[in-house]
Amino acid sequence: EVQVVESGGQLVQRGGSLRLSCVASDFIFRTYGMDWVRQAPGKGPEWISYISSGGSAIYYADSVKGRFTISRDDGTDSLFLQMNSLRADDTAVYYCARDKSPSRPYGLDVWGQGTTVTVSS
Amino acid sequence: DIQMTQSPSSLSASEGDRVSITCRASQSIGDFLNWYRQKPGKAPDLLIYGSYILQSGVPSRFIGSRSGTEFTLTINGLQPEDYATYYCQKSDSAPLLFGGGTRVEI
Numbered sequence: 001e002v003q004v005v006e007s008g009g010q011l012v013q014r015g016g017s018l019r020l021s022c023v024a025s026d027f028i029f030r031t032y033g034m035d036w037v038r039q040a041p042g043k044g045p046e047w048i049s050y051i052s053s054g055g056s057a058i059y060y061a062d063s064v065k066g067r068f069t070i071s072r073d074d075g076t077d078s079l080f081l082q083m084n085s086l087r088a089d090d091t092a093v094y095y096c097a098r099d100k101s102p103s104r105p106y107g108l109d110v111w112g113q114g115t116t117v118t119v120s121s
Numbered sequence: 122d123i124q125m126t127q128s129p130s131s132l133s134a135s136e137g138d139r140v141s142i143t144c145r146a147s148q149s150i151g152d153f154l155n156w157y158r159q160k161p162g163k164a165p166d167l168l169i170y171g172s173y174i175l176q177s178g179v180p181s182r183f184i185g186s187r188s189g190t191e192f193t194l195t196i197n198g199l200q201p202e203d204y205a206t207y208y209c210q211k212s213d214s215a216p217l218l219f220g221g222g223t224r225v226e227i
Binding site for chain 1: 153155157159164165166167170171176206208210212214215216217218219220221222
């Protein structure tokens with residue numbers, strides 16, 4: 001079954017760091033762009049980052065630019081999100097998602113179940 | 122920055138009804154508009170991409186259309202599993218902004 005599974009979410013103090021991971025299965029990971037999307041409690045989804053196939057193109061939402069870093073390891077079919085300088089408004093469920101485009105963010109057709117990040121103040 | 126305005130924020134409908142949800146972009150985004158359905162406690166599911174294109178496996182009762190910068194998701198014959206929240210998302214360029222959502226209730 002084509003799927004992505006996130007891990008790494010936990011309770012962290014304001015100003016702290018966290019690294020989220022996402023492992024893909026049953027598709028050729030290296031040929032797809034990948035995204036991170038988050039959803040705060042009771043709010044709509046917020047797209048936060050994209051990395052292209054091969055990693056040459058990376059995009060961030062303004063809300064995380066300079067604090068979060070997206071990366072990928074095609075050898076282990078894994079996607080990562082390094083989150084630094086965490087703030088209370090980063091509290092959310094974080095989803096890893098496969099993008100329909102290998103070269104730029106376009107649309108998200110496979111989503112994980114999400115991993116919860118809680119930033120305490 | 123482009124703004125995405127979705128309406129209505131909620132609606133009530135009965136099983137079998139035709140339902141329409143609208144998303145308006147503040148400037149041209151071409152056909153670069155996606156629609157998702159999100160059930161409570163679950164991740165969103167892609168329904169329509171490129172304004173009109175039905176995602177593989179999605180029932181044909183979901184139809185996407187466009188008129189200029191106004192986009193519409195129509196559900197023909199609402200089913201029990203369609204009671205959910207729907208989001209539009211622009212996909213012309215980063216950031217891939219989502220609309221505010223439309224909750225479809227009984």
